[in-house]
Amino acid sequence: MTFLHKYPKAAKVSKANFTVAFIALAIGGLFGFIQALHRTNVFRGFFNSGDYYTLLTGHGVLLALIFTTFFIAGLFVWGVTRSLKREPENMAFTWSWFWLMVIGLMMAAVTILGGLVPGSSIRAAVLYTFYPPLQAHPAFYFGLALVIIGSWMAGADWFWSYNKWRKNHPDERIPLPAFMALFTMLMWYVCTIGVALEVVVLLIPWSLGWVTEIEPLLPRTLFWYFGHAVVYFWLLPAYYVWYAILPKLSGGRLFSDSMTRIVFIIFLLLSTPVGYHHQYADPGISVGFKFYAMATTLLLLLPSLMTLFTVIASMEHGARQRGGKGYLKWIGKLPWDNPAFVGCALAGIMFAAGGFSGMINASMNINLLIHNTIWVPGHFHLTVGTAVALTFMAISYWLIPQLTGRKLKFKTLALIQPYSWFLGMTLMSNAMHRAGLAGVPRRTAEPEFNTNAMNFEPVFGTMSEMDWQIAIGGTILVISLILFLWVIAGTWWAGEKSDNPVDDYIPEPLSGVEHTPAILDNIKLWLSLALILVVLAYSFPLYEMIQDGLFSPGALPRPSIILHLLF
């Protein structure tokens, strides 16, 4: 008996979410491949440079917002149902949030793809950050709003299940997988307040023509209030997989229950107050507030390093269970022939590399070296493009058999896929980082013609070599993506039917919940603290912006609040 047979209703919802996620992944990935060839000048026959922003928006929105959100919804439906041992409470409600998100996705997708239709007035070439001065068709903003509302309802669905479970189990600790899902959603609720305000109060009236002028600083600030935390909304489900499933795939058990809960709590507390680190170059925000954001951002290294320790300790335990010995020799005993394990492990390694480049992004002074260069997409192709995306793809090899009741098909192709993704991404991202150091701008189809420093000077190597490295890396990535989709489609439709298509037993942690302080489960306490930290981080800067004439663009700035306090 696998998940499909125990919880058929939840399995159907999970599959529906994964279907949408994989379609978005296919289209968004194709757009990424085309861009890699175009902007490196390797092949420009697919589209006109004027369509670049349409394709870039499609790539960003479909992958960073749609693929992730739908995959996370499918993963958490599986995780919450399984750990609380309950089907969703009300299937009408469950399907309503799914369809709401699909309608929102369709509205956003149609406006983006409308940009490719000659003469179309329906366009949304606003990139995945979508803040002014770029303006999209109103349907784009309405669509995004529906996706966010749908995701809120999905979270409410899981809290509904949790509350029902709690009534029946008043003295039990929250099961760890449910804990991780619920705390991820708490963080999502806190951080989406900003983007909801931006879209509903500012962007929709502006796109409808009800408001003719808009001061970019406020929507940018509201977006980045959400924009960094959303990275953790993508990452925490990957952490969920690394904590809940990877130890089992390694052949062992999770190292520590309490460590896991502490990590998720720290992310709830610190993910949102750090948004200003995306605005180091923005005028209108005092440097002191930016420094505060930098300090908070660097604090976020703590839970990441705790994760590194816990996950590697769990993997080492698994390897030793499989006969591994020595200080490092045990690594060879890990199941390097299991695609689900390989993908998760390589994604974790890539995340460590992304963490190092992230430290440079987060540091106020050296950030200026790479600000708005291709270094930045180089960085997030390591974090989101690999740590998250490769984890999601890899764990699909383990989840889809449970959801379909079919054994994994094309196992050799499935095994090649994570290795090829790792290779392709290393080539592409390495060259993007190096090109960024040379000052090559991001977000342009014509990098060499849009800057005063027209002749870039790489630290070493040549621009042409980097361009080819990006193009070859992008090509390997798209081949890897095709392999993934082929394996999933083959398994879904033609896999051998089985009652136990995969070993889905997850053992208890080595240091279990009995060693975990009860206060870690106090949802109200941690949510309140998170909100207080957000108020502390954002109230003073927002007050300062208003003082500086946020609502009367063009007015002379008044002395900042700091000057008021000092004098």
Next chain:
Amino acid sequence: MPDRRSGQNENEKSRKNLVRWLVILGIGIPVLVELLTLFNLINVRFNGKDNEPPHTVEPTSEHAVAQGDTLFNTSAAPVILQEMLIKVNAQEWDFELVLAYAGEEASPDARLAIDSLRLQSGMTLTSGEYEWETEGGRTQLEAEWRLPSGDIPTALFLSTFQQLSPDSINQIPRQITLNKIPVRYNSDQ
């Protein structure tokens, strides 16, 4: 039974070989790439780039002109390359060129004409549509070409005219090599 066991062993062996190759290619090459990057960064940091041959800057013709440059400086009627831009919208890729006389010369059509435009692809476009206009005391020419998508102009062919006598004009063909041209996305169109 032994056949089945030997078949399983064969499968096991070929799978181990596959994993070995995947680790070498999929992890070995990335590790090598990163180590080379680290080595090169350290090497440049401590040994500098002096010993390396210059390889970073694409050679640009010393006569290549950019926006704002003056053409025919030594002639009686120098011309300023006032604007040179590729404007892009969703479907089109247009090259815009504005030339203006540095002084307030009259009858400019008698002195300069555009013959053709050569592109990076090797294609040559004829003169395009243009006309001389006098605005704010300055005589200028605005020309526009519809380019094949993604192609970049590299040279402009002009003719200047020299009045030798009332009934004799000397036509001098000129080739102007163009420097890198800014590309701008035009969302209004």
